[in-house]
Amino acid sequence: MDSTASVIITRNLSKSFDKPVLHNINLDIKAGEIIGYIGPNGAGKSTTIKILTGIIPDYEGDATLLGFDIRKDIMEVKKRIGYIPENAALYETLTPLEYLHFIGQLYKMERNHVEKKVKDLLNLFDLSNYSESRMTTFSKGMRQKVLLIAGMIHNPSILFLDEPLSGLDANAVILVKEILTQLKRSGKTIFYSSHLMDVVEKISDRIMIINKGELIANGTFEELNSQAKGSLEKIFTDLTGNKEHESTAGQFINILES
Amino acid sequence: MEKYLLRLLDIFEWFFRSVKIDYEQLRAIVSAKLTMDNRRQLVGYRKRGKKEPRNTFGTTLFFYALFGGFVAFAMYNIPSFILSMIVFFTYIMVMVSMTLITDFSSILLDTSDNTIILPRPVDSRTLFAARLTHILLYLGQLALGLSIIPAIVVIIEYGVLLFLFFLIAVGLSILTSVVLTNALYLIIMHFANEEKLKSIINYFQIIMAIFIMAGYQILPRMIERIDVGSFVFKIQWWSFLLPPVWMAGTMEAFQFRIFDPAHVGLNACALLFPLFGMYAANKYLSPVFNKKIATLGGSSSQIEKNKVENDRMLSSISKWITNSPAERGTFDVIYKILGRDRKIKLKIYPSFGYIAVFGLIFMLRSQEDIATTWANLPNTQYHLVLLYLTFMVLQVALYEIPYSDDFKASWIYFSAPLNRPGEILTGTLKAIGVRLFFPSYIIISTFVLFVWGFQVIDDIVIGLFNNLLMLMVLAWVNKRHLPLSMAPDVKAQSGNLVRSILTFLLIAALGLSHFLLTVLTQKSVLMLTVIPIQALALYLTFRTYKKTTWDQVTL
Numbered sequence: 001m002d003s004t005a006s007v008i009i010t011r012n013l014s015k016s017f018d019k020p021v022l023h024n025i026n027l028d029i030k031a032g033e034i035i036g037y038i039g040p041n042g043a044g045k046s047t048t049i050k051i052l053t054g055i056i057p058d059y060e061g062d063a064t065l066l067g068f069d070i071r072k073d074i075m076e077v078k079k080r081i082g083y084i085p086e087n088a089a090l091y092e093t094l095t096p097l098e099y100l101h102f103i104g105q106l107y108k109m110e111r112n113h114v115e116k117k118v119k120d121l122l123n124l125f126d127l128s129n130y131s132e133s134r135m136t137t138f139s140k141g142m143r144q145k146v147l148l149i150a151g152m153i154h155n156p157s158i159l160f161l162d163e164p165l166s167g168l169d170a171n172a173v174i175l176v177k178e179i180l181t182q183l184k185r186s187g188k189t190i191f192y193s194s195h196l197m198d199v200v201e202k203i204s205d206r207i208m209i210i211n212k213g214e215l216i217a218n219g220t221f222e223e224l225n226s227q228a229k230g231s232l233e234k235i236f237t238d239l240t241g242n243k244e245h246e247s248t249a250g251q252f253i254n255i256l257e258s
Numbered sequence: 259m260e261k262y263l264l265r266l267l268d269i270f271e272w273f274f275r276s277v278k279i280d281y282e283q284l285r286a287i288v289s290a291k292l293t294m295d296n297r298r299q300l301v302g303y304r305k306r307g308k309k310e311p312r313n314t315f316g317t318t319l320f321f322y323a324l325f326g327g328f329v330a331f332a333m334y335n336i337p338s339f340i341l342s343m344i345v346f347f348t349y350i351m352v353m354v355s356m357t358l359i360t361d362f363s364s365i366l367l368d369t370s371d372n373t374i375i376l377p378r379p380v381d382s383r384t385l386f387a388a389r390l391t392h393i394l395l396y397l398g399q400l401a402l403g404l405s406i407i408p409a410i411v412v413i414i415e416y417g418v419l420l421f422l423f424f425l426i427a428v429g430l431s432i433l434t435s436v437v438l439t440n441a442l443y444l445i446i447m448h449f450a451n452e453e454k455l456k457s458i459i460n461y462f463q464i465i466m467a468i469f470i471m472a473g474y475q476i477l478p479r480m481i482e483r484i485d486v487g488s489f490v491f492k493i494q495w496w497s498f499l500l501p502p503v504w505m506a507g508t509m510e511a512f513q514f515r516i517f518d519p520a521h522v523g524l525n526a527c528a529l530l531f532p533l534f535g536m537y538a539a540n541k542y543l544s545p546v547f548n549k550k551i552a553t554l555g556g557s558s559s560q561i562e563k564n565k566v567e568n569d570r571m572l573s574s575i576s577k578w579i580t581n582s583p584a585e586r587g588t589f590d591v592i593y594k595i596l597g598r599d600r601k602i603k604l605k606i607y608p609s610f611g612y613i614a615v616f617g618l619i620f621m622l623r624s625q626e627d628i629a630t631t632w633a634n635l636p637n638t639q640y641h642l643v644l645l646y647l648t649f650m651v652l653q654v655a656l657y658e659i660p661y662s663d664d665f666k667a668s669w670i671y672f673s674a675p676l677n678r679p680g681e682i683l684t685g686t687l688k689a690i691g692v693r694l695f696f697p698s699y700i701i702i703s704t705f706v707l708f709v710w711g712f713q714v715i716d717d718i719v720i721g722l723f724n725n726l727l728m729l730m731v732l733a734w735v736n737k738r739h740l741p742l743s744m745a746p747d748v749k750a751q752s753g754n755l756v757r758s759i760l761t762f763l764l765i766a767a768l769g770l771s772h773f774l775l776t777v778l779t780q781k782s783v784l785m786l787t788v789i790p791i792q793a794l795a796l797y798l799t800f801r802t803y804k805k806t807t808w809d810q811v812t813l
Binding site for chain 1: 282286287289290297370372373374376377378379380381382
């Protein structure tokens with residue numbers, strides 16, 4: 001595939017549950033880009049990712065991934081993408097080995113191949129001592145590492161991550177950041193949502209801000225910076241219309257002291 | 259077990275392939291789910307201290323086989339063929355439906371499949387088939403456990419041919435229950451939101467716990483009591499509304515070769531309802547169902563406006579009954595949590611049902627028929643048994659209240675400037691008393707007054723104080739834990755034998771003294787002397803308990 005071609009294209013992507021959640025989202029994402037997708041809680045970040053990964057099957061508008069229309073060829077898409085969910089959703093009564101083996105089976109990977117890969121990866125993430133204990137007792141960071149492996153074991157060309165850094169300790173955050181940058185170098189496209197502005201600012205090629213279901217900003221950090229000056233945090237609060245943080249904080253103190 | 263089940267599944271590989279289902283993926287999903295089932299904590303039989311359940315299924319199977327044994331015994335004792343079959347099929351259908359609701363609700367409503375399996379290249383037909391296969395395998399094992407002993411009875415009594423029909427009927431019963439339960443779920447989900455649905459399931463689980471205990475206690479007793487020899491079952495129009503009768507009628511038709519319109523009608527229902535039901539469920543219900551499920555986990559942003567009404571009565575009670583801010587705060591919180599926390603309810607509320615079950619067993623213990631027993635009741639002393647049975651609620655509540663899934667929230671006790679944790683402990687006791695004990699004691703007292711008459715009012719008052727004193731004994735002798743402060747899976751109050759013996763002796767002494775006083779003395783004298791002593795003892799113990807220091811609390 002031509003490296004300048006768009007690998008994720010959406011046109012007027014919309015979704016409503018009881019009330020509208022996404023409204024006319026248009027994305028054009030090129031191969032090898034790292035996209036930071038940010039927005040306040042409930043803005044529609046997770047919904048966008050869930051539609052693009054085929055978890056939510058009914059939506060309005062069109063979406064094409066790697067040249068496949070996700071409405072028609074979702075199986076072809078799913079074979080080529082990886083997804084790492086938020087809030088550590090995995091079958092926790094299984095061991096990492098069992099769980100990852102199960103995931104490998106769903107991709108029809110060869111048994112020995114999966115086993116070797118999983119063992120090497122767990123070893124790399126310092127989890128080999130726990131590879132045969134149930135994940136019920138695992139910390140958030142350990143689960144996140146298992147999820148990272150589960151999402152990438154089939155070597156996908158596009159990776160979706162929903163809040164990949166929440167709950168990780170500082171070392172793990174650095175490791176994940178490094179993995180993402182190296183994945184990009186090997187030509188993978190990465191689409192992730194996050195709350196951590198400084199991380200987004202540093203590693204994203206492009207930043208998209210979504211608010212109340214609409215895309216309100218889309219560009220490199222420098223481009224965003226020319227629209228509204230300051231750090232990404234400042235830009236974010238300016239654009240999402242929450243300018244009263246300072247006065248809210250002031251009132252908070254006043255009420256406490258009353 | 260899983261290996262054998264998967265081998266069994268492999269036999270049907272051709273079938274799955276022929277309907278264009280990806281067998282490799284289906285097998286992987288079913289295998290993972292079976293492994294997880296086997297490690298799941300079972301509702302009801304949970305043991306503390308045993309952290310990782312290993313062979314959950316073996317345990318359940320054993321229990322079900324045991325129950326099946328009771329039923330087989332009942333069947334053996336019922337001369338009417340169709341009636342014994344009705345008993346069996348009612349039993350198996352109720353158990354399968356209840357299991358579907360209690361054990362499987364968490365699996366059906368679990369949205370983690372959505373995030374774990376849906377992003378993988380698994381098509382929706384395969385996922386649906388895998389889920390259905392998993393449920394049917396589970397229920398199949400369950401039915402196997404339940405019917406193994408009855409099946410032996412059938413072979414011995416009626417021969418191998420009927421046994422084959424029996425097996426088919428068991429299979430059809432499972433399908434019928436699955437269809438009916440699914441329909442029930444859909445109806446409930448249509449009217450209730452997720453929270454309400456979970457509450458309804460919670461009550462089903464509580465009823466299930468009572469049902470299992472009652473079956474265990476009452477069934478064997480009932481068999482001896484009820485004269486079923488003369489009972490004749492005739493097929494009426496309403497027989498067609500009861501699925502177990504379809505199955506029983508079918509068995510009767512084949513056993514005695516009766517093929518009149520009524521029996522043929524039952525045969526048709528037995529065969530056609532589950533098959534068409536499954537077809538309809540697959541075609542029409544499952545899409546609706548899946549859609550509903552998908553919206554359950556939906557988006558976390560839609561926080562429900564789940565407003566709780568301000569309980570005026572609670573605030574006036576707590577104001578009146580407590581006398582320090584810390585005690586009142588604890589009282590309010592524990593009172594509310596006892597009514598809302600589903601896990602705590604599941605552990606404590608079945609004891610209400612146990613009271614009723616044991617009460618009935620005691621009252622109906624004599625060998626005469628029910629009418630005579632009832633007429634003789636005022637001449638017995640069983641009202642004392644009833645009054646003291648209520649203590650079960652207090653005991654269970656006191657045992658369970660230190661545990662909570664939210665045990666980490668107990669940091670507040672330590673960060674708050676509390677001099678004496680005794681106020682927390684007494685607030686908890688008062689909440690248990692007001693929320694759980696008094697209502698049940700009032701109901702039981704009303705019943706006792708109704709049957710035994712006003713003359714036992716003194717017993718009711720003395721019993722009330724004694725119950726509370728027993729609670730104090732229990733609280734006093736055992737380790738003192740702060741409420742909701744410990745993880746549910748930590749090892750419980752480790753069997754201190756001396757403590758348990760002491761508790762038992764003191765409680766037995768209190769109960770026995772009441773009984774002796776009733777039997778031996780003049781009641782009027784009793785009233786005047788015993789009650790003030792009790793009140794004083796209660797006051798003193800309570801006051802001292804309230805002074806519990808941090809050193810006396812076991813963390």
